[in-house]
Amino acid sequence: MKKGFLKLVGILLVCLLIATMSPLTAAGQKEVAATDTTKVDLGKSLVLYSSMTENDLTNLLKGFAMLYPEIKVEVVNGSAGELTARITAEKNKPQGDLMWGGLSNSDGMVYSEIFEHWLTEYEADIMPDYRSNNGFYSLDHLSTIVFCVNTELEKQLGLNIKSYKDLLDPKLKGQIVMPDPNSSSSAWNNVCNIMAAYGNDSPEAWAIIEGMMRNNMVISTSSSVAFKSVQSGEYVVGLTYEDGASTLLKSGAKNIRMVYPVEGASASAFGCAVIKGAPHPEAAKAMINYLMSAEGQSHLGNALGTLRFTNSKAKYDTTFLPASSEIKWVTRDIDWLIANKKQVLTHWNNLYTSIKR
Numbered sequence: 001m002k003k004g005f006l007k008l009v010g011i012l013l014v015c016l017l018i019a020t021m022s023p024l025t026a027a028g029q030k031e032v033a034a035t036d037t038t039k040v041d042l043g044k045s046l047v048l049y050s051s052m053t054e055n056d057l058t059n060l061l062k063g064f065a066m067l068y069p070e071i072k073v074e075v076v077n078g079s080a081g082e083l084t085a086r087i088t089a090e091k092n093k094p095q096g097d098l099m100w101g102g103l104s105n106s107d108g109m110v111y112s113e114i115f116e117h118w119l120t121e122y123e124a125d126i127m128p129d130y131r132s133n134n135g136f137y138s139l140d141h142l143s144t145i146v147f148c149v150n151t152e153l154e155k156q157l158g159l160n161i162k163s164y165k166d167l168l169d170p171k172l173k174g175q176i177v178m179p180d181p182n183s184s185s186s187a188w189n190n191v192c193n194i195m196a197a198y199g200n201d202s203p204e205a206w207a208i209i210e211g212m213m214r215n216n217m218v219i220s221t222s223s224s225v226a227f228k229s230v231q232s233g234e235y236v237v238g239l240t241y242e243d244g245a246s247t248l249l250k251s252g253a254k255n256i257r258m259v260y261p262v263e264g265a266s267a268s269a270f271g272c273a274v275i276k277g278a279p280h281p282e283a284a285k286a287m288i289n290y291l292m293s294a295e296g297q298s299h300l301g302n303a304l305g306t307l308r309f310t311n312s313k314a315k316y317d318t319t320f321l322p323a324s325s326e327i328k329w330v331t332r333d334i335d336w337l338i339a340n341k342k343q344v345l346t347h348w349n350n351l352y353t354s355i356k357r
Contacts, residue, residue: 046073046283047095049083049275051102051185051223055247059303060100064290071283079223081183087114087275097284100272100291102185103137105130106192108338112136115273118285122292122311130269130310133334139271140291141243142308143186144327145193147259148227148238148245161237163262164194164208167215174216177230178239179223182345186223189268190239191344192337196330197263201340201347209348213355231256246306246320260322264330269310 050057054077061073076083080102087096091114103111117136126132130139149161157171167176179187191209198205218235220226226238227245231253238245245258272291274284290296294313301309301316308318337344 042068042071042283042286043280044070044072046071046280046287047076047097048073048287049076049078049087049096049099051078051080051083052100053224053244053247055250055304055306056101056243056300059300060287060291063296063299063303064287067290068283068286071286073287079179079183079221080185081180084111084114091276094275094277094279096275097278097280098272098274098287100140100287101270103271103273104143104185104189105133105137105139105269105271106188106332106334106337106341107134107137108341109134110341111273114276116276116278116281118274120285120289120292122289122294125294125313126292126310127312132271136273137271138273138288138292139269139310140297141270141310142267143189143241143243143270144260144267144308145190145265146240146242146245147261148230148240148248149257149259150230150233150236150255151257152255153233153236157236159236161259164197164212167217167237168208168211170215172215172236174218175236176212176215176217176239177220177226177235177237178212178217179226180219180221181348183221184223185268185270186226186241186244187239188341189241191348192268192332193261193264193266193330195337195344196266196332197261200333200336201344206347206351210351210355213352219352227256242308242321243304243306249320250304250306260327262328264328266330266332267308268332 057075076096083099083102115136119132120138123131132139147161154161159169159171178190181187181191194205194208198208224244226240227248229235230238231248245256248256272288274281274288278284292311294311297309297311297314298316301307301314305317305319306321
């Protein structure tokens with residue numbers, strides 16, 4: 001009887017101890033989790049390689065600084081080709097931490113060796129058509145092709161530019177500018193749209209490209225030339241992208257308009273990626289997490305008004321862009337473009353060389 005009583009008391013004491021300890025253990029676990037989360041040292045600096053506009057970068061840095069005021073961000077601006085070439089050259093001793101812009105869903109695995117294969121926790125929130133198709137690009141925004149047209153020069157020439165066929169008019173000889181698709185993502189974006197509008201590798205598509213080349217289309221070294229030089233009056237038409245041209249409209253330009261070709265317009269999804277071996281990888285991931293989050297895209301969408309974003313939960317107004325319903329859209333065959341990019345560019349280069357002889 002005595003042993004039974006003592007055994008019962010022992011059991012009650014153990015239960016009491018467990019009951020007393022449980023909240024402390026749970027709290028302790030939470031404390032450990034919190035400590036683990038804050039243990040990640042983001043560092044005090046970050047080097048961002050980017051092909052985005054000054055307006056985009058300014059607003060990104062403002063939003064990021066609200067969350068991480070202690071991180072000093074250095075920006076290296078350039079075209080997609082320049083920056084990926086630089087990252088490749090620096091691969092044994094990376095100087096940058098991430099790249100934003102110029103990385104398209106039509107690239108496939110071409111840059112697999114220079115970027116870390118990592119995606120954010122927000123990937124499931126991205127619209128299905130624009131989720132990463134290679135496992136290391138986080139696709140945050142869309143780049144829809146447009147013609148940037150100088151309205152004053154257009155009027156002087158007696159033109160009303162609406163289509164690719166209009167670009168073949170002799171009045172525009174030497175008055176069309178486009179970046180080099182071998183190095184510029186925005187130029188490749190425009191080549192992709194011609195293929196989507198007229199048919200992949202079709203005679204009709206190549207007839208448009210050849211016609212523009214024979215009309216002395218100027219190939220520039222920078223994506224920004226295709227909208228800035230049009231606004232300044234150097235050219236009548238630039239084959240470019242919404243964000244570049246609409247940023248000029250936002251800044252008060254009155255002598256340009258954006259034209260979505262009547263044959264149809266389409267968009268590449270563009271994004272960001274952590275550079276493999278980055279000096280500050282955690283800070284880079286923090287910035288990409290911000291870019292992919294609904295909060296980050298909502299902030300940027302409302303601050304910019306010049307970009308369309310990919311997170312389905314983001315809420316913003318694209319003040320300087322027409323509604324999607326006002327545009328005739330054509331669909332791109334992304335898989336075909338990835339598989340055939342090399343041969344398309346070879347065809348482009350051979351055609352260009354033969355015409356310029």
